[in-house]
Amino acid sequence: MTPILTVEGITAGYGRVTVLNDMSLEAGRHGNVGFFGPNGHGKTTLLRVVSGLLRPKAGRIVFDGEDITGKSARAIVGAGLIHVPQGNRIFPDLTIADCMSLGAYSARARPHEAENREKVVALFPKIAERWRQRVRTLSGGERQMVSIGTALMSHPRLLILDEPTLGLAPRIKDELCASVLDISKGGVPLIVVEQDIEFLLELCRQLYLINHGTVATEIKPGESIAHAEIMSMYFGQHQDH
Amino acid sequence: MGALAEILFGGLFQGSLYAMMAVGLALVWTTIGVFNFSHGVFMMLGAYFAWQLVEVGLHPAAAFPLAVLATAGVGWLLQAAVVRPLIGRANLVLVVVITTLAAGSLIENGVLEIWGPRSKQLPPLVDGNTMIGSIGVSLHQIAIIVVTPLILGALWMFLTRTRLGLALRAVAQNEDASQLVGLNVTALYGLAFAIAAGLACLAGIFMGGYRFMSPVMGADPLLKALIVVVFGGISSISGPIFAAYLIGFFEAACSYYFGLYWTPALLFAVLILTLMVRPEGIFSSRGRGLA
């Protein structure tokens, strides 16, 4: 399989601060990909660069054979790369129904609106019960479901989730993890940032440890690595600065 | 009975003009998060466009919509010139106050150059006068009272019932999330400005039909619109609409009972009191968001 996403030598940051430093990686050759690593080391920044929210200072991003470096977020959504941002703030004063219509806004997604809505309803029956409720009145878990549901309405060819289970209670978290696994089984390739390594190991065959704005370690499929080893890598990296 | 009719009529009439102006200001604030200080200039420019089109022989029924479109176009351009390039700056609100003020004063002087200082007048929407009870009113005023709610209602329907209106409301709430569903944020900014300018043009046409026009005719309505949005809460467009009518009635009652002279002072007293009790405005909830 050819990689669906290639990141080549990306350097990016905010103002004069550089966060990502000559980062390169590949995703999709071996199914889903997971990113993990200590807080504040550039995972979200990388996703923002990939989806066109942040312009890189150097480097190249190729999505499914097409160079998307420097393209607008709108064009990238149009190509089918859909990003669910961290923190599920979405549209606080819109209803769930409104969010779903917005998800289907792009010309690519419009013809599939009805079919995708059915998928979302089947996947998240909880939010289907609250179709006319405003997002700000939903629980954190429900808001995350709306975020992911909105992304599914965009008819993704690649779905990127930034810490989908952040701050959720264990029961809701398990439910959400199961839904993400369902999405993957439905045939949508995923890139997922998570702190929960167990979940990442279940979902992905390829993992990247991101540290200091670059790839510290890649775990390829087959290189089955023990949980304890990852944890020591994780904290080992953390201690040496 | 006479007093009530006079206050009711005066309030509805002034309230309509204020609502027409304030809604555009609120639309731009909620979508882009800036105050457009050239909003009064849009009103004036719109009235002059309408006057020019009538002057060259167009029927008002054609001239007025054309003027609205032309003013909307100017609104779009002005946004592209002095607002869009600044988006993302930390002190955006302040900088845009300055750039829109500057652009507005340029346009004002341009109008003075082109059309001269002599006052002009537009034909009324409807010719003639009538009596309501014991007070004489012009049909133009009645037309304004009837047309304004229809236009504001249409705007409301657009914002709440169409996908494009939904997109405008979405941008008002979360720009990043809007980009991530593929909305064209810069075009939506332009659209918000264009709609606001078009509505200001309508207010200018209303005003030019019963008062003399001058290049500075927009200054006072801008101030009033600012008061209205501060009073009603700037985080929605329904708040300013209600506030516009409320202030219209308040002014009508004040000038009936205390005289025109005391009205501005009383209005500001009420405004200050309101802001002490409810800093976010009387009809507002916290946070930005249209409708």
Ligand SMILES: Nc1ncnc2c1ncn2[C@@H]1O[C@H](COP(=O)(O)OP(=O)(O)OP(=O)(O)O)[C@@H](O)[C@H]1O
């Ligand atoms: N808008 C911004 N402006 C300036 N600096 C920022 C901005 N967003 C993030 N940063 C900085 O960039 C660095 C990387 O942040 P980023 O959000 O990419 O980390 P992360 O790996 O996603 O962390 P977490 O696991 O906590 O989500 C941090 O030091 C952060 O303070």
Ligand SMILES: [Mg+2]
């Ligand atoms: Mg992050």
